[in-house]
Amino acid sequence: MRLLCFTLALWLIMGSTGFAAEPFARAGIENTGRIVPGQQVRIHVDVFVPDFFTSPPQFPLFDLPDAIVTLPESRALNMVETINGVQYAGIRRTYAVVPMSSGNFTLPPAAITLGYSQNGKPVSGQTTLPAMQFTVTEPSGGATAALTFAARGLTITQSFDRDPSTLKVGDALVRTITVFAEETQAMLIPAVPVTTVAGMKQYPKSPKIADGVEAEDRTTGSTRPETTTFIAEVVGTTEIPAVSYPWFDVEAQANAVAVLPGTLVKVSKSAPASTGLASQIEETDDRAWSSKTTLSVAAGLFAVLVVGCWLVVKKLAWVRRGGMAHGIPSGEVSSACLPRSA
Template identity: 40%
Template sequence: MPAIRHLAAATFLLLASISVTYAADPFARATVKAQGTIYPGQQITIDVDVFVPNFFMSPPQFPLFDLPNAVVTLPDSGAENLNETVDGESFAGVSRSYLVTPQAAGDYVLPQAEITFTYAAVPGQASPGKVTLPPTKFTVTAQPGVEAGGAFVTAARVGVEQALDRDTQTIKAGDSLVRTVTVTADGMQAMLIPEPSFDAPDDVRIYRHDPKVEDQRTARGEFVVGRRTDTVTYLFEKAGSYTLPAVEVHWFDPKSGKDETASAPAVAVTVSEAAASESVIAPPAPVETPRSAWAGIDWRWWLPVAGVAMAALLGAGWFLLSGLPRIQTHLQARQAKRENSEPAYFRRFEQGCRNGNRRTAYILLDAWARRADLGPVSEWLHRHGVIEAQRAYAAFEKSIFGKEGSAAPDVGVLCAAIARTRRSWLGKRQQDAPNVQFLAPLNPRWIGDTDFHDDA
């Protein structure tokens, strides 16, 4: 009997120790912060909390995971520290927030991505640890009327503002007008705001500038508003009355469940004729000279001077005529060089993006990458691009080479991401360019009185 009592006590202590060890294991939880129905294009926040017993000895490494048909970002805002008591055990926690924007209707489940860290399993001793994301699920419902051409942008509010650089009633033929349109979307990152459409009437040229995208955050780093600013320049070639079309952004309001439209109003422009140049005062009519006045001219001196002047004029004319083909060839060579330059190839890619044809944009992107000698675009983005650019390109390739019916990403998002990466890449390449200096020979050898040559 004493032996049985000792065995029972040992078994109880073992089970108790196993229970304590199990209760003290690190764990993670995920919370989807969304109210009501979730629609495609609507940005939601997913809070991920990681808890360990005692305390952390290194910060958790939150991964940027892949979620099919969704754009996932992990803002750089600081993590939040937590403290909880579970079954009488004290836990320390760290919380980070992911921003997820689903691009299609359906069910979404978070992948079991690993989060690694070190913590004090035993006080004063660092132990490696890891947890996986819980398989948290959320459902995205298609927007009403999306199949009939409804809005795909989902936001709490979208606003459009515009500014002009001059009075539209004082423009003359040959002048230009700069139009700046700013789109703000509550709860939507700036890179996801679609590119507004700009049109120009006949006899008006339009030039687009690179857009500016920026996210507004609180003092704690929490995302609030996305802002996209587009600037275009209109050049008016002829006098007349013109109307620059309104700029509209269609969006879906999840609260009302209706499509909404935010717009910048059309602009009426009156263009007058260009001011004529000042008239040139004609010289006075020659006064007839009496025949007696010519009698005093020494023709023996003036005739040679006139001959020399005529010869000089003929020589100058011949020089211009003979040099014109060379000048024309030089200008053509410069034009061909510009058309074959890296910026020209990239402008063609941007134009392809604006046309909205994904396959044409892909061909032009590949042509630019070959001209710039980048190698594969995906590897170039991995070396120089941010994660948003890599995601945009991966989604773009999947839409082209994937199976039929795959979601079609916004080509404008890819174009903006590639443009930002290109600017960063060009800046780094310019900084890394070697500073070559040419030095005079170290050991010159004199030959004659004035010339010298290097002994080497």
């Protein structure tokens, strides 16, 4: 009898150990406190297998009514835990869920496929998302007007490619407004309100949104930069109006407004366009002067040549006369005047 009881107990222990040594998943929510519509909720999902993974778990994207679900491309976290004497290897991925309305939200039982080692052999396995639930409530104080976008640590800045007070008619002025916010997704950041500027045409560009951007203080968030080119058309002083950007601060649980100040723009007359006549006149004068100089030099050389020839003729005539005076025939005089060949 005792032997039977001992055998039964041993079988139960081994059976429970074998049951425990199976892949499983658990989930946890990172957000604490009240969750409002439009706020990003980070949900950690941990998948564990006994021993080690032979192929990583495939975390699926799932549908959640009235919510936007994404799986950011962040680095997976590796873990090791010992549960009931069994060592498990774990991998964590984090989902970003943005509920668009109030109410209760429950994760669906989506399947997670994987591979792991069992008794030294690779086997295929599967587990499911745990049925975790979270509640979204409307904010207090009548703050429902700004619930289309909720974030933390929002900042809005602007920059210009040149001094706005030194423009001339026809000049271009490029303004870039950048919205940075934590705990949100770039695709959810609303556009900056459009403002019109008297006397200037506007040419906006499509924004280049980005997630996982590190700010100067090393905080990580999402950005939405918007670039607009202004073309000055009228002389005078005008103003690019101030910008008011409403949002909901999840840390303060209250509506907030980020403000950009207005910017004065001074436009003066543009300089007259150069026709190129002056340079052409100068070039013509230079060419004329060059021609006159060349002619003068040529005339001088011609005069020297004429004088030289005249002197040579005079010299030859003098030599002939001198030769005849000494009784030398003119032919011989001529020969005597010629240089002897070597």
